[in-house]
Amino acid sequence: MTLDRADEQFMSKGFASSFRLVLLATAVLVCFASIGVRLVHLHVLDRERLVSYVDQARRSVITEQARRGDILDIKGDVLATSRTVIQLGVDPQMLREQDREDWPELARLIGLPLEQLIATFNRVERVDDSGRVRLVRWAKLVDEIEESTYAAVLELGIKGVYGNRSYRRTYPRNQLAAHLIGFVNRENAPSGGVEGFADFYLRGQDGWRQSERDGLRRELAQFRNRQVPANDGFSVVLSIDSVVQHLIETELAYIGDTYTPAKASIIVSDADTGFILGLANYPTYNLNEYGRASLDVQRNTAVTDLLDPGSTFKIVPTAAALERGLVTAESRFNCSIPAMEWRGRLRKFMPDDHVYDHPLTVAEIISHSSNIGAAQLGMKLGEKGMYSAARQFGFGEPSGFPLGYESRGLLNPPEKWSALEITRIPAGYSISATPMQIHYAMAAIASGGELLRPQIIKEVRDDTGNTIYRFERTARRRVLQTPVAEEMARMLVGVTEEGTAKAAAIAGYEVAGKTGTAQKLVDGRYSNRNHVGSFVGFFPASGPELVITVIVDDARLPGRRVNYGSAVAVPAFKRVAEQLISYLDIKPTVAPPARPRFAMEGNRW
Amino acid sequence: MKKSASAFVSEFLVYLLVLTGFNGSVWLGTVWLRHQISETAQFTKQTESQLVAVERRLAETTARLASELSPETLQAKNHDMQLGLVRPAELHIVRVEESPEQRLAAKRNFDIFTEEVSTGESAVQFSFHDPGSR
Numbered sequence: 001m002t003l004d005r006a007d008e009q010f011m012s013k014g015f016a017s018s019f020r021l022v023l024l025a026t027a028v029l030v031c032f033a034s035i036g037v038r039l040v041h042l043h044v045l046d047r048e049r050l051v052s053y054v055d056q057a058r059r060s061v062i063t064e065q066a067r068r069g070d071i072l073d074i075k076g077d078v079l080a081t082s083r084t085v086i087q088l089g090v091d092p093q094m095l096r097e098q099d100r101e102d103w104p105e106l107a108r109l110i111g112l113p114l115e116q117l118i119a120t121f122n123r124v125e126r127v128d129d130s131g132r133v134r135l136v137r138w139a140k141l142v143d144e145i146e147e148s149t150y151a152a153v154l155e156l157g158i159k160g161v162y163g164n165r166s167y168r169r170t171y172p173r174n175q176l177a178a179h180l181i182g183f184v185n186r187e188n189a190p191s192g193g194v195e196g197f198a199d200f201y202l203r204g205q206d207g208w209r210q211s212e213r214d215g216l217r218r219e220l221a222q223f224r225n226r227q228v229p230a231n232d233g234f235s236v237v238l239s240i241d242s243v244v245q246h247l248i249e250t251e252l253a254y255i256g257d258t259y260t261p262a263k264a265s266i267i268v269s270d271a272d273t274g275f276i277l278g279l280a281n282y283p284t285y286n287l288n289e290y291g292r293a294s295l296d297v298q299r300n301t302a303v304t305d306l307l308d309p310g311s312t313f314k315i316v317p318t319a320a321a322l323e324r325g326l327v328t329a330e331s332r333f334n335c336s337i338p339a340m341e342w343r344g345r346l347r348k349f350m351p352d353d354h355v356y357d358h359p360l361t362v363a364e365i366i367s368h369s370s371n372i373g374a375a376q377l378g379m380k381l382g383e384k385g386m387y388s389a390a391r392q393f394g395f396g397e398p399s400g401f402p403l404g405y406e407s408r409g410l411l412n413p414p415e416k417w418s419a420l421e422i423t424r425i426p427a428g429y430s431i432s433a434t435p436m437q438i439h440y441a442m443a444a445i446a447s448g449g450e451l452l453r454p455q456i457i458k459e460v461r462d463d464t465g466n467t468i469y470r471f472e473r474t475a476r477r478r479v480l481q482t483p484v485a486e487e488m489a490r491m492l493v494g495v496t497e498e499g500t501a502k503a504a505a506i507a508g509y510e511v512a513g514k515t516g517t518a519q520k521l522v523d524g525r526y527s528n529r530n531h532v533g534s535f536v537g538f539f540p541a542s543g544p545e546l547v548i549t550v551i552v553d554d555a556r557l558p559g560r561r562v563n564y565g566s567a568v569a570v571p572a573f574k575r576v577a578e579q580l581i582s583y584l585d586i587k588p589t590v591a592p593p594a595r596p597r598f599a600m601e602g603n604r605w
Numbered sequence: 606m607k608k609s610a611s612a613f614v615s616e617f618l619v620y621l622l623v624l625t626g627f628n629g630s631v632w633l634g635t636v637w638l639r640h641q642i643s644e645t646a647q648f649t650k651q652t653e654s655q656l657v658a659v660e661r662r663l664a665e666t667t668a669r670l671a672s673e674l675s676p677e678t679l680q681a682k683n684h685d686m687q688l689g690l691v692r693p694a695e696l697h698i699v700r701v702e703e704s705p706e707q708r709l710a711a712k713r714n715f716d717i718f719t720e721e722v723s724t725g726e727s728a729v730q731f732s733f734h735d736p737g738s739r
Contacts, residue, residue, distance in 0.1 A: 025618055067664070078671035083664040147658075147665045165661075172671035221646035222639070246676040508695075582693050587700060 058212040062219065065167060066204030069233030071181055071194055073242045074277075074458060080171050080181055080195065080287075085144040086163035088153065091137050092124045094160030102156045109152050110142045117141065144168065169195075171287035177245050179281050179300035180238070180403060180456060183290045191290075192298065194236060194457065197402050201460050201468075204233030232463045239275035239458045244268055247579050251572050252282040259555035259568055265302040265435045266551075266576065269443060271544035273473040274452025300404040306432035307532045307553065310518030311369045311500075313395075313428030315442065315488065317377040318366055320389030323484045326380045329491060332359035335372040342379050347423050349375050363491040367499030369515060371427040378426030383414035386425060392479050393441040394451050395433050400476065401454040409433040428518060429526075435534075439549040442514070442536040445488045446544035449480035489541045501535060503570045506577060508588030512544075513537020513573070517564045520554065530554050531562055535569035539577060540589040546580060548573055 042050060071080035088110060103121070107114040120139050128134050141161070145153070150163055169184040182193020190196040190203075207230030212223035248266040255264050261282065268278040281301045285293030299305070321327045335356050339348040350371040365373030378386045390396060396411030410432035417425075424430040433441075436454060444451045453474040460469045480488070492512035496505040500515045516534040519526040534551040538544045550569040557567055580586070672678065683690045701708060 021618070022614075025614075025621075028621075077674065078667060081664065081668050081671065083668045084661045147661050170668050172668050173675045174677070176675065176677075219650065220643070221650040222643040224646070243676065578695065579692060582695060582698055585700075 058214075058220075058223075060211060060213050060219075062209050062211060064207035064209065064230040066206045066230040067167060067232040068169065068184070068204060069202040069235040069463070071198075071202070072235055072237045073177075073240045073245075074238065075241060076237075077242045078172055079177060079238070079240070079242070080169060082167045082169055084147060084165045085168040086147070086150045086165050087143055088141045088145055088150070088161065088163040089138050090121060090141055091160040091162075092121055092139060093135055093137060095121055096159050099156075099158040102158050106153060106156055106158060106161065109149055109156075110145055112141060173242065174288060175284050175286045176242060176249065177238075177240055177278075177280070178284050178287050179298075179302070180240060180276075180279055181287060182403070183287050185290070192300070193403050194238065198236045198457060198460075201234040201236055205231040207231070234463070234468055235461045235465075236457055237459045237461060238456055239270070239277060240279075240456065241277050243583055244278040244580065245280065247583070248278045248576055249280045249284065251576050252280050252284075255552060255555070255568060255572055256282045259552065259557060261552045261556070261568075262554040263301050263305070264552040264555075265549070266572070267302060267435060267439045267547075267549040268576070268580070269439065269454070269547050271443065271446040271538055271547050274440070274443060274447070274454060274475075275458065275473075276454060276456050277546070279456075302435040303399075303401050303404045303406040304434070306407055306410060306434060307551070308429050308431065308518035308521075309433050309438050310428040310516035310532065310534065311371075311374075312438050312442070312514045312516035312534055312536050313390075313431065313433075314366060314369065314374040314426065315445065315492070315514055316389050316393050316395070317374055317381060317386060317426040318362060318491070319445065319480055319484060319488050320385065320392070321377045321380050322362070322487060323480050324381070324385070327362050327377065329361065329363045329487055331362050333362075333365065333373050333376045335360045335365065335370045335376075337372065340376070340379070342422065345419060347375075347379075347420065349423050350427050350429070363494055366491045366514070367494035367497075369495075369500050371423075374426040374428075375423040378422055383417055383422055386422065387411070387414045390425070390431065392451070392477070393444060394437050394476070395431060395441065399434070399436050399440055399454050401436055401456070403456060406436070407434050409437055428516060435549060435551045438516075438534070438536055438551070439547065442538065442549070443547045444479045445485050445492070446512075446538035446547045447475075447485075448482045449478055449485040450475040451477050451479045489538075489544070492537070493541045496537070500566055501537075501570045501573075503566065504535060504537060504574050504577075506539070506574060506581070508590050509539050509577075509581065509586075510541035510589055511537055511539045511577070512541040515564070515566050515570060517562070517566075529560075531564070533564050533567060533569045535566075535573045537573055537577075540586070542589050545584070545586050546577070548576055548580075550576070 068082040070078055070082070073079055103117060104114055107117045110117075120141060123139060124136055125133050126136050145163070153161065153163075167188075169188075171181065171183070178193075180193050182191055182195035182197075184190050184195050190199045195202065207228045209224055209227040211225070212220045214220055248268060252264055252266055255261060264282040266278070266280050267276065269276045279300075279302055283297050285297050290298070322329070335352060337349070338351070339346050341347070352368075352370050352372055354368065356368070356370070360368065360370055360373050362373075362377070364370070365377070381389060390411055396409050398406050398408045412421075412430075417430075421430045440452060440454055453476050455471055455474065457471055459467050459471060462468050489512045492514060493510050495501050495513055495515065496511045501513055504511050504513055514536055516532070516536070518532045518534075519528065520530040520532060521527070522530055532551065532553045533555060534549070536547070536549045538547040550572045552568045552572070555568045561567060682688075
């Protein structure tokens with residue numbers, strides 16, 4: 001009984017009977033209720049406003065910049081690439097006194113005078129346009145520093161100094177192949193060349209991700225909810241060989257220094273495929289300093305500028321007359337007459353430099369570059385035949401070269417020809433063409449009769465190096481039957497053996513080619529002082545591997561000598577060809593040159 | 606009656622505390638889990654950043670390497686370091702028509718494949734030191 005009472009007493013003063021405990025429980029419940037009310041307020045009543053605030057303050061879309069693809073030469077050497085550069089700046093409000101001792105080292109690293117750096121650091125306020133004083137939160141120190149320099153800057157640990165990264169296009173070879181590569185300006189807009197033409201492949205696709213930021217604007221990676229990765233641009237592989245390109249640019253620099261021409265071009269292409277191995281113009285410019293070059297210098301004159309092809313055009317009437325069976329290589333023409341009656345009218349020829357004591361064969365017309373002989377071949381073809389042959393060889397139409405603003409040339413239809421033009425056009429006058437058209441007309445003979453499409457892009461690769469697309473040899477049309485092309489090649493060898501370009505002959509190799517010297521039109525008249533000298537050739541003639549064109553516009557020769565093709569272009573052709581023979585290991589075809597013997601080799605040969 | 610009501614409240618409070626404790630544990634677990642997710646995401650982000658940084662350095666090195674390998678830089682170095690390197694002329698080139706491996710092997714082993722050895726007319730001779738000369 002006593003126990004029961006004691007239990008009852010205990011129970012009456014039980015856990016819940018305490019007023020304080022009830023109070024505590026009530027307080028807990030009130031707290032929960034308060035939290036509940038607040039949650040309802042935040043999530044239901046004030047939801048719209050708060051969500052929009054959070055969206056503004058925390059959510060962000062971060063763009064991931066795609067890296068522009070590289071431009072490579074045929075050997076994989078980098079001609080254009082993208083790298084990050086850092087624009088370095090400072091927030092003067094965040095600078096600490098304890099970092100002051102590192103300022104001189106920072107100035108040294110970024111190449112800024114210490115006084116200038118201190119002045120920038122100390123400028124903590126500025127006055128805006130409305131006259132209000134504002135705090136400076138960002139002041140630029142240098143436009144561009146490299147990653148390695150930036151890493152060294154960060155190691156100094158100066159609070160408030162930081163950089164913003166951006167991709168910058170860089171051209172490690174400077175002016176090499178400038179007219180082919182083009183450039184990307186500071187707004188990331190491609191201009192000309194492969195940069196412009198292949199921009200679709202090169203530029204890639206920027207990515208983005210939706211995420212959130214904390215109060216210090218740092219990304220909260222766990223809240224990334226959407227992400228589209230950036231696709232880097234493809235790499236474009238050119239048919240250009242850097243060494244070949246360098247050789248011809250060196251040659252052009254030499255021509256420029258020695259003869260100060262108005263302009264000059266050298267084109268080297270593969271005789272079989274038509275792919276360009278090198279193309280250079282004088283003057284040229286440094287791609288990393290494109291802003292300093294005038295638009296004239298940036299122009300790829302090999303495809304934009306027109307000139308009279310002169311005697312290099314004589315291959316057209318000759319080949320066409322052979323192709324149509326109107327003449328043979330041994331057909332003879334009197335090339336010592338000043339004029340000739342044709343279609344009832346006397347047509348005056350352009351005079352030749354030499355007087356011939358015998359009628360010239362077709363082969364001799366080519367080797368001696370007779371204007372009178374070429375005119376008679378043109379007459380054999382007739383106006384329409386001559387026009388048709390020129391069109392067949394690609395004159396008067398774009399060659400299809402993909403870069404730059406190619407000119408189609410100037411070739412009037414026969415209805416617009418004057419009475420004299422049947423004597424002028426076969427000699428390469430009254431017609432205008434680009435160096436590229438002249439080059440590929442000769443290349444049509446070297447290829448065995450097919451007019452090839454000039455190509456510069458070999459393939460497109462993705463960022464892992466896999467080939468996405470490969471460009472193949474493309475023939476525009478067949479111009480000559482192969483036997484005729486062979487006959488032409490044989491005749492053109494005569495030019496370097498006994499004709500106007502003996503200086504182009506290379507021991508052990510059959511060099512076929514044609515010189516050209518065209519008077520320039522100055523103020524509507526053909527000038528006797530201003531000439532375009534050229535030489536277009538290929539070798540080995542029996543199995544052509546390379547086609548080389550050298551065109552020098554208005555070279556200044558010592559003693560006011562005329563800029564004949566043989567004076568400047570032919571020696572340049574030979575120098576380039578000899579270097580390419582050793583670089584590309586082109587085997588001799590005639591007879592091996594005398595084998596050198598070196599003391600170190602003893603008699604072991 | 607009073608006793609049973611108190612007991613019920615007591616019991617209710619106990620359950621409430623247990624429930625609160627359980628919920629608290631669950632929430633703490635959730636917070637810990639979210640923290641771990643955050644840590645992992647942050648680690649992934651840092652790794653990505655490192656990867657991007659490596660790619661950036663690689664691009665910079667590639668550009669610098671390409672620049673150093675450019676013909677004009679090499680020519681300048683050739684000049685500055687007075688190396689005297691010149692392009693080979695045709696005179697310096699010997700065109701090898703046969704297999705280069707066989708040719709090199711023949712050159713290397715020229716001495717042991719002389720006519721005397723191969724015909725056996727002259728045996729290989731060894732020259733020993735005279736033991737007494739030491």
